[in-house]
Amino acid sequence: MTELRNIEVELDRFRARTIAAAAFVLLCFGVLVFRWFVLQVVRHDDLQAQAEANRIGVVPIVPNRGLIVDRNGVVMATNYPAYTLEITPSKVSDLEATIDEIAKVIEVTPRDRKRFARLAAEGKSFESVPIRTKLTDEEVARFVAQRFRFPGVEIKARLFRNYPHGELASHLVGYIGRINQEEKQKIIDDWSDEDQANYRGTEYIGKLGLEQSYESELHGTTGFEQIETSAGGRAVRQLASKPATPGNTLQLSIDIKLQAMVEDLYGDRRGALVAIDPRNGEVLAFVSKPTFDPNLFVDGIDADNWKDLNESIDKPLLNRAIRGTYAPGSTYKPYMALAALTLGKRTPQWGMQDPGHFTFGNHTFRDDKPEGHGFVDMYRSIVISCDVYYFMLANDLGVDSIAGFMQPFGFGQATGIDIEGELRGVLPSTEWKRKAYKRAEQQRWYAGETISLGIGQGYNSFTITQLANALATLSTGGQRHTPHLVRDIVDVVSGARRPVAPEPLTPLALKPEFVDVIRNAMVGVNREGTGAKAFAGAGYLSGGKTGTAQVVGIKANEKYSASKLAEHLRDNALFIAFAPADHPTIAVAMVLENAGWGADSAAPIARRVLDYWIKGIYPTDKDIAAVQGGNAGGPPLEPGVPVAQATNIRLGTNHAPSADDSVGTPLEGADNLAGAASAVAAFEAASGASAPTAAERAATAASAASASRGARPPAARGHPRPGARAGAGAGGGGPAPPGGGGGAPPPTGGGG
CATH class of the missing domain: 3.90.1310.10 (Penicillin-binding protein 2a (Domain 2))
Structure with a gap:
């Protein structure tokens, strides 16, 4: 029998399904409308930007x-x-x-x-x-x-x-x-x-x-x-x-011809030289030897070249001008003498009979000249570089008085030169030692450690830039500047020039009469003392001071012999110089590592730097070769040529890079593609700087020649000879100082 279907029930079910379907369609349409609204209205700006980004690069x-x-x-x-x-x-x-x-x-x-x-x-x-x-x-x-x-x-x-x-500068x-x-x-x-x-x-x-x-x-x-x-x-x-x-x-303030000349004079030897204009702090030469070719680094140096540079015993990547720290040796003595005058520990006339040694407790500190220099006053102590005078003076002053006087000159301080990586070095004091060492016995300052400070040894450790900057301050009677390498910044589009010289620093309150005593003694160094041979016949008046600083200590009764030491353990040769003596326009500090006596090795280079700047003279190839080989302890072997006529062959290899x-x-x-050429052209159109003219050099040379107001003391009795060195003092290589040992570096004698 066939089941009769309920028409009403079926109809209701159909209606429900229709309504559900319609609701679903309306819901979907609503979602689409909502999404359209979000995209076209709410997020219009954002999506338009994204579309533009896809279309526009x-x-x-x-x-x-x-x-x-x-x-x-x-x-x-x-x-x-x-x-x-x-x-x-x-x-x-x-x-x-x-x-x-x-x-x-x-x-x-x-x-x-x-x-x-x-x-x-x-x-x-x-x-x-x-x-x-x-x-x-x-x-x-x-x-x-x-x-x-x-x-x-x-x-x-x-x-x-x-x-x-290439490698130049x-x-x-x-x-x-x-x-x-x-x-x-x-x-x-x-x-x-x-x-x-x-x-x-x-x-x-x-x-x-x-x-x-x-x-x-x-x-x-x-x-x-x-x-x-x-x-x-x-x-x-x-x-x-x-x-x-x-x-x-x-x-830059750098004179590239001067820079090239100095690098040539150094040859293959290690060291650094910094020349500063004391009037404004401009750096005229900034040399660190050996050098390297910066073109090798532009896109990443290869393994072989990196190994050669990084493993070389000469450390060519080390910027010795700001990161090499050296004992100043006898170049420190003029500042010690000025400290003695300023602090009332000495007068210019105060003198002593030099026996050739200074005994402190059971330790003997020896001079280069075992028999002594005879009667020595302040002038003569600088001219002949008498160690015993400064052993006694350091002991009288004390370490903290020395540090307090030297700090304003910039020793042991960053100079602020406009190149990164500068080291501070060490200006020793009792406070410094407490911070530098951990153990109590190391932190203690021993009186014997002070003695070697007087001749620029012991813990003293400064950069060549610091030495040059301090000399610039001393030579001008206390005027201080921050040394700087960049002279102007030139806008290559407008040609506008923006000087970058820092503001002068507060001058040091030095008594002019004391400064004159020291400067006159330094003039005496180059006229009749340890620098006289190198500066013979210069034709201008300059001041200088030789320095010889030990790298390793020797025993109290042992005589220094360079031939018995490995080359890199021999003494460093230093020299500082300024000229003209009355109104300096250049102050130079330099070191030749392991080159021995400063008068023989370093002074000839300083002489040629001053000849270049004051007289406008460039050394000949023969003279440069002699200096490179250490065979030119005196003045130039032959007349140089005017700087203006010197060729540019010393400016490095003008090469297209590989x-x-x-x-x-x-x-x-x-x-x-034409940018480089246009930049050069724009700069040349804007550039107006130049080195001192021949007339300016002649004027400064004449001024220097007229400044010979000095020279009252007796002539020096010959140059101190290298050889014997001061005996052991504070810790290091010799016996411990009185009261115990300290962790001091090898104590050494000075010698000019």
Whole structure:
């Protein structure tokens, strides 16, 4: 029997289903309307920006890096355009095979492959990486003809950093290199958003020297291009652009001819020399030897070159001018004498009979001259460099009085020179020793440790920049300046010059009559004392002081013998000098490591530096060779040539860097390819600096010659000879000082 269906029930069920379906459709439509509202109204601006970002690409334009030039406009760091061949790893299926095929078209060396692998590992797969740099026109033409074979490989124009004089002034100029991961993280963590944006697209940053210290001035301002792209990612048209602003030019106070001359005079020997204009703190020469070629570092130095530099016993990467610390030896004696006058411990006339030694407790400190110098007053103590006078003086003054007087001269203090990495050195005091050592017996200051301080030994340890800066202060009677290497910052667009000389510091309250006593004695050093041989016939009046500082200690009764020591353990030779004597325009401090007696080794170099600056004389090749070989203890062997006529052959090798030197900075368009040349031209148009003219030099020389007001004391009785050294004093290599041992460095005698 057929079941009868309830029509009403079926109809109700149908209605319910229809309503549910309609509600579902309405709900879906409502969701669509809501989503449309969100996209078209609520998020309109945001989504429009995203769409524009997909359609419009912003390409940074990296600025041309600023130039570095000397005081006369000689270029020391520059840029030049060239082409590179680059691979984008994400666009290449088989990198090795692609590189092998490229090598059939243009040369690809094993070093090129290693560099590519390293840079590819450091970067991102969508960033192009150079496989070859500095392509020749012929190589560019060969590749362009077969470009269709190499998807993901392209030729790009880049601007390369170059140091045209190679090793000359390398520690001063420094170098740039690729930004590494640590530096990238520092930029993210420490830099402002504005500064980070300014480095978009930048691959290189200053790593050392002025390239590092003045990075913000040299980098410039990054520009941009807005490019409309197709769906396939190809550029369709340029929508907007803002050109990059080149970095500023640094004009240094350095005279590159003087710098080159000094580096030549040093030859292969180790050491440092700093020359300062006492009137304003300008650094005229800033030498650290040995040097290195900064071009090697621009794109990352290879393993072999790095090993050679890093493992060399000569430490060519060490900036000895600000990071080498040395015992000043007898160059410290003029300051000790000035301290004695200022603190009332000595008068100029006070004298003593020098027996050749000074006994303190059961220790004997010996002079270079075992039989002694006879009667010695303050003038003669400086002229002949009498150690015993200063052994006694140091004992009378005490360590803390010495430190208190020396600190305002900048000893043991950072000078503030405008290059990073400066060390403070050590100006010893009882407080310093308490902080420097942990054990109580080491923290104690022993009276015997004070004795060697008087002749610039013991714990005394200063940089050559500090010695030059202190001499500049002394030679001007207390006027202080912060030494600086950069003279002006030049805007290459407008040509405007911005001087960067720091404000003069508060002068030291030195009594002029005391300063005159010391300066006259230093003039006596170069006229009749330990510097007389080197400065014979100079034609101008200068002041100086020789110094010889021990590197290792010797026993109390042992005689120093250089031949019995390894070369790197022999005495350091130092010299300080200023000229003209009455109104100094140059103050020089220098050290020749392990070169022995300062009068024989260092003074001849200082003489030629003063000849250059005061008389405008450049030494001959024969004279330079003699100084290099240590065979020119006296004045120049033959007359030099006027600086204006000296050739530029001493300014290093003017070379185009090898293909391995750097990867370079990307360029955008032909206008940027001419950037380096236009920057040079703009600078030359703006530059107005020059070295002292012949007339200025003649005037200063005449002024110096007229300043010979000095010389009342008797002539020195010969030069102290190298050989015997002071006996052991405070700790170190000899017996312990009275009262116990201290952890002092080897106590040493001075000797001029």
